[in-house]
Amino acid sequence: MKKYAILIVLSCLLYTMINTMDTYASNVFKEGVYKAADFNFSSGSLYRVQNISNKNASIFVFDENQAEIQYIRLNPGSRSYNLVPLRSSYRIAIIGNGEIFISS
Numbered sequence: 209m210k211k212y213a214i215l216i217v218l219s220c221l222l223y224t225m226i227n228t229m230d231t232y233a234s235n236v237f238k239e240g241v242y243k244a245a246d247f248n249f250s251s252g253s254l255y256r257v258q259n260i261s262n263k264n265a266s267i268f269v270f271d272e273n274q275a276e277i278q279y280i281r282l283n284p285g286s287r288s289y290n291l292v293p294l295r296s297s298y299r300i301a302i303i304g305n306g307e308i309f310i311s312s
Contacts, residue, residue, distance in 0.1 A: 264305070
């Protein structure tokens with residue numbers, strides 16, 4: 209009976225870890241240009257960015273007229289920074305070899 213209880217607890221833990229890793233991986237972005245609509249984030253909500261890699265990266269946010277409205281240089285393993293409220297028409301450019309984690 210003990211073996212079954214331990215097996216059930218371990219299965220639950222493994223399931224939780226897998227779901228957490230999938231969510232985390234879906235919010236990690238590499239170098240490129242993205243539409244804010246591609247992120248499936250809520251329009252006007254506040255988000256935070258963080259460099260989770262050991263390489264430098266920068267993030268730019270442009271409005272619908274290609275005017276730069278925010279720039280953040282992210283050093284390796286940086287703390288998280290607030291992004292401006294995003295609209296679906298905004299573009300986000302990530303420059304560098306780092307991996308950027310975006311969270312709400």
